[in-house]
Amino acid sequence: MKKKVVLAGGTGFIGQYLEEKFTDLGYEVVIISRQPHHIAWSNKTGIISALNGAEMLINLAGKSVNCRYNDKNKEEIMSSRTKTTQILGSALLACETPPPLWINSSTATIYRHAEDRPMTETNGEIGTGFSVDIAKAWEQSLFDYQLPHTRLVALRMAIVLGAEGGVMKPYFNLVRFGLGGAQGSGNQMFSWIHIEDVYQIILFLQERTDLEGVFNLSAPHPVSNREFMEQLRKAMNRKLGLPSPKWMLEIGAILIRTETELIVKSRWVLPERLEKEGFHFTFETIEKAFHQIILKQQSIS
Known part of the structure; x- marks a missing residue:
């Protein structure tokens, strides 16, 4: 019988990567989402059935924060995270053979x-x-x-980098158009993690049945925004990068309907628990991450 993993909200950049990786490992990957060909969030019986006998539940559900923080969007951002988590928790309580591990997204923010x-x-x-x-x-x-047969893990994720999606596309465009300089003061710290390390950490936590609770998911060498942009220009072979002062970011954020907090907040996060428990990062430096991402980008295009 095939091993099974359940991905909740598994239709985005991270979910698609994990689906492909677990499928390659020989898992049956069951997805809960709002898309018609997946199990619907309203289908309680279907969710319980999917979770029964699964090796692991990974919940990535949540409306993107890349939007303006008006009242409607704020409500959707909150409910798309808390309500989906509650649906899954209730379903797990109803399972006869619940998965031994429930990994839930959180954020380094x-x-x-x-x-x-x-x-x-x-x-x-x-x-x-x-x-x-x-x-x-x-x-x-x-x-x-309180789930007696299931370990609970919250992943406080930093910005996830990868060739297939996420935040890299807008950063590539900035550099291509000569705007790849520091943003705001440039001193704000940029904590990040390569998507392959996210996958490897999930396997590590699955293996380590003694671990539960909160984990910071960030590479061990965060960089300043200025250094991040500098390394990206270097990796893309672009010398010129005009800076974007905060007033320009404010105008740009309104035009593209997002919030400057996503760029100017200083996120300085270290993966203390993972390193202490012996996890080794494949992409521990931004140079390594950019090298792989750009090579992969070139092979895709």
């Missing part, structure tokens, strides 16, 4: 704006504001559940 020191799971200071409220509620909706 839960920590405060930090230019003075890095944030770890043990000494990180939780921030304030809308994005932080979302992250806290999201984690709370996971850890509210």
Whole structure:
């Protein structure tokens, strides 16, 4: 009988990558989403059936934060995370053979704006504001559940980088058009992780049955925004990169209907627990990550 993994909200950049990887490993991958060919969020019986006998549940569901934070979008951002987590928790309680591991997305944005020191799971200071409220509620909706046969893990993800999607396309375009300089002050820290390491960490956590709770998912060598853009220009062989001052970012954010917080907040996060537990990153530096991403991009195009 085929091993089974359930991907909830598995239709985005990370979900598609994980679907392909687990399929290659010989897993049956069952997806819960709003798309008609997947199990619907309203189909409680279908969700319970999918979860029964699964090796693992990975929940990536949540409306993109790449939008303007008006009341309607704020409500959707919150409910798309907390309500889906609650649906899954209730379904797990109803399972006869629940998966031994439930991995739920969270975000490294839960920590405060930090230019003075890095944030770890043990000494990180939780921030304030809308994005932080979302992250806290999201984690709370996971850890509210007491599941005797299922380990609960929340992944506080930094910005996920990969050739197939995510944030890289707009950054590539900025560099191509000569706008690949520092954004805002350029001093804000940019914590990131390569998508392959996200996948490898999931396998690591599956293997390590003694581990649960909160993990920072970020490469061990975060960089400043200025260094991130500099390394990207170098990798793309572009010398010129005009900076974008904060006033320009504010205007641009309104035009493309997003928020400047996504660029100017300083996220300085270290994967203390993962390193302590012996996880080794494949892409520990931004140079390695960019090298792989650009090679892959060239092979795709």
